[in-house]
Amino acid sequence: MIKAIIYNSNTGFTKQYAYHFALNTGLPIYNIKEAKKKLNKDDEVIYFSWINANKITKLKKLKNYNIAYIGVVGMSFYSEELIESLKKDNNINNIYYLQGGIRWRYLNTFQRIIMKIVLSGYEKKHKKGLLNPEEEMIYERINLGYENVDLNSLNHLIEWYKDLNNFVS
Numbered sequence: 123m124i125k126a127i128i129y130n131s132n133t134g135f136t137k138q139y140a141y142h143f144a145l146n147t148g149l150p151i152y153n154i155k156e157a158k159k160k161l162n163k164d165d166e167v168i169y170f171s172w173i174n175a176n177k178i179t180k181l182k183k184l185k186n187y188n189i190a191y192i193g194v195v196g197m198s199f200y201s202e203e204l205i206e207s208l209k210k211d212n213n214i215n216n217i218y219y220l221q222g223g224i225r226w227r228y229l230n231t232f233q234r235i236i237m238k239i240v241l242s243g244y245e246k247k248h249k250k251g252l253l254n255p256e257e258e259m260i261y262e263r264i265n266l267g268y269e270n271v272d273l274n275s276l277n278h279l280i281e282w283y284k285d286l287n288n289f290v291s
């Protein structure tokens with residue numbers, strides 16, 4: 123039985139999804155530090171976290187828990203290839219992808235540097251007209267920052283949880 127939600131969020135998008143999931147399921151919600159105090163080894167949990175360089179952040183810190191599903195938040199567009207590469211790079215299967223955004227003002231110095239490097243890669247191609255329409259959109263989104271949380275995109279995961287528990291609302 124799933125005991126709780128654990129989340130890890132850097133600029134707030136993942137936290138928004140995790141709290142929406144908590145509101146709709148009644149599950150207790152903790153950040154990683156709180157979870158250590160409140161949960162026991164092998165407890166079943168749902169983890170929400172963001173992607174950094176295709177890695178689900180702080181996944182290793184959850185090795186003592188049994189993860190039923192991971193809500194993974196990133197700036198990429200959804201595609202089957204994306205899900206497959208996330209599964210492969212993170213060695214985990216139960217991934218539920220969600221769109222976040224970019225909040226430049228909340229990034230730390232290191233993260234800003236990384237994002238600026240990514241941006242300059244896109245910029246060079248943009249100037250040469252080498253970006254496809256999807257890449258153009260990502261370039262604009264990174265450049266200006268954007269917020270793309272869609273709480274309705276959690277509906278299938280919420281339904282999955284409710285079915286699992288014969289949840290009556």
Ligand SMILES: Cc1cc2nc3c(=O)[nH]c(=O)nc-3n(C[C@H](O)[C@H](O)[C@H](O)COP(=O)(O)O)c2cc1C
Pocket residue numbers: 130131132133134135136137171172173174175176177195196197198221222223224225229233234236237
């Ligand atoms: C340094 C850095 C690396 C990132 N790498 C990826 C990535 O590989 N794939 C992706 O889809 N999003 C990537 N993102 C975008 C974040 O996953 C996105 O901003 C997410 O919404 C952050 O969630 P948060 O607000 O909960 O921190 C990256 C962001 C930063 C700052």
